[in-house]
Amino acid sequence: MRYGFYIGTCLFLIIVQTTVLTYFSIFAGMYDLLIPFVVFISICLPLRESLPFVIILGLVLDNISGSPFGLHLTFYFWLLAGVRWIIKFLRVSNKFLLSLVLVSAVLIQNILIIGTFGFAVPGWQLPAAALKNIALQIFWASITGPLFLFCLLAISKRFGIQFNGSAPPPKAYG
């Protein structure tokens, strides 16, 4: 049941991101919708379960994207590691801090992508369109990201999925 929920949500997000959203020009600068999901499973699942999940997710995204192979895998892996480390100090129920983590993750993913552009073409300069793209993604992430993350947390609470040991037990998320 629990894994069905994770796999279903994951597949749903990939499909929405690659098909449905492309029909709406307003979502042209949308961020990677799997970032809130990776943050969510980093909080909810123990490492032995979340790590294989994140690796498979990264590989699937690398397969369907035109990005250098391993880019999504790298990012999701370090996001998992970072979130698991950060929730040792952070209260999971603190909405503001979690939102900040999410927006930072979107920013870091963009920096990583730009870094790979630099690897491929030495001396590559950041064009103005890139800055606009980043600004749009941050905008969407700050508006919809926390909402989306707290929805996932609320659903998981309803299904009785417990947080891993490093975080406090679920409180009020809504």
Added chain:
Amino acid sequence: MVLIVGVIVLIIVNVILLSITSKRQSTFGLGRVGLSFVAPFQELITRSVRFSRGVWQHYFFLVSVAHENETLKNSINQFIEKDNERHEIELANTRLRNLLNFQKTPTNPVVAAEVIGKDPSGWFKTVIIDKGRSDGLQKGLPVVLPTGIAGQVIEVSGHYAKVMLIIDRNSAVDALVQRSRARGIIKGALADECRFEYVLRKHDVQMGDTVIASGLDGVYPKGLRIGRISELNERSSNIFYEITVTPFVDYEKLEEVLVILHPKQQPFESQQ
């Protein structure tokens, strides 16, 4: 201490691997797995969305159709006149070709495919199409539209393929300015535009010129339209022009494409 060293080593290994993969467009053979897994769902959703949109546009949203119909009728009249002129030119061309004993240009077989998914990231410009190896597709085949070049196949699974559009940062097309035959390379930029690089300033290039494929890259057949020059910087001290090309293809609305199965190679000597 061991943990910190482990993390540092992992970061270094990760950076090295990423720098290698960012230079080579390779998935080490794993590319087909994810494509085969996700693409059927993408196909299902894309067809459902298109069906719903079709129902809406053809049965409910008909307010502006009458006006559009009037405009289209006027356009058709103009096109009939132009088609007649084109037909005359075609006949003249055939007569002259026969006179010069030219061989008729063979038509390449094509496969029509539907776009079923787009890149999950806004940074990369790739699409997934619903035709794959079973339809005769293979890596490197050119993908076109009647309006111009779309891109090339970069990954193929049994029934699906991934296409890199020419607006992708990794794409490069050997091209010519149709009017003056000035040569250069069309490269993808981050916006939905291309840069036309390595065009020498001694050549005659003007705003609005049409850019076509030269056929010298061994991927795209010669003469396929790419786009129109929309920005031209002649003032830079560089020996090359700084040119921006707006493609003829609207990549935001890409729905169907044609894959050329066996593009005719253009021997380099024949261009000299």
